[in-house]
Amino acid sequence: MPQSEEAAMWFAAVYRAVQEVPHGKVTSYGHIATLLGYPERPRQVGICLKHLPSPTDQPDARYNGDNVPWQRIISAKGVISPRGAGGAARQEAALAQEGVQVGRGSLGERTVDLAMYGWFPNRLPSDDDESEDEV
DNA sequence: CAAATGACGTAAT
DNA sequence: TATTACGCCATTT
Numbered sequence: 001m002p003q004s005e006e007a008a009m010w011f012a013a014v015y016r017a018v019q020e021v022p023h024g025k026v027t028s029y030g031h032i033a034t035l036l037g038y039p040e041r042p043r044q045v046g047i048c049l050k051h052l053p054s055p056t057d058q059p060d061a062r063y064n065g066d067n068v069p070w071q072r073i074i075s076a077k078g079v080i081s082p083r084g085a086g087g088a089a090r091q092e093a094a095l096a097q098e099g100v101q102v103g104r105g106s107l108g109e110r111t112v113d114l115a116m117y118g119w120f121p122n123r124l125p126s127d128d129d130e131s132e133d134e135v
Numbered sequence: 136c137a138a139a140t141g142a143c144g145t146a147a148t
Numbered sequence: 149t150a151t152t153a154c155g156c157c158a159t160t161t
Contacts, residue, residue, distance in 0.1 A: 046141070047142080
């Protein structure tokens with residue numbers, strides 16, 4: 001649990017933001033951070049989700065794995081963060097349950113189709129990211 | 136108490 | 149285009 005009140009506020013803010021992500025869609029850590037007004041702390045968003053109480057651990061907690069769709073948060077690259085073992089597989093399964101298909105990169109990375117982004121990632125669409133070749 | 140770690144993202148090389 | 153370096157800061161060692 002957070003050691004300071006300020007940290008607790010941050011955690012709560014992150015959890016609330018994550019709850020806004022529509023069912024069957026995904027978004028990035030960076031986007032959550034940006035929405036909260038701290039575009040330079042995507043990492044701290046990850047910390048929050050990492051410490052999100054398990055529903056079985058704290059069933060009555062205001063924020064836990066039951067009411068916070070942590071699985072809908074992926075990296076800006078459209079890849080489920082590896083984070084060691086097992087966890088990524090759990091996230092993939094949870095997403096699959098929502099109809100989000102997860103593929104595999106050449107390195108075994110769990111990739112999510114960018115079409116599933118409910119909220120746009122940090123890179124806004126206005127900026128041309130489709131120009132593969134300069135004219 | 137000091138140092139390392141990490142569910143990230145971007146800018147610089 | 150691919151790597152590296154750095155900021156961020158709560159948690160862990």
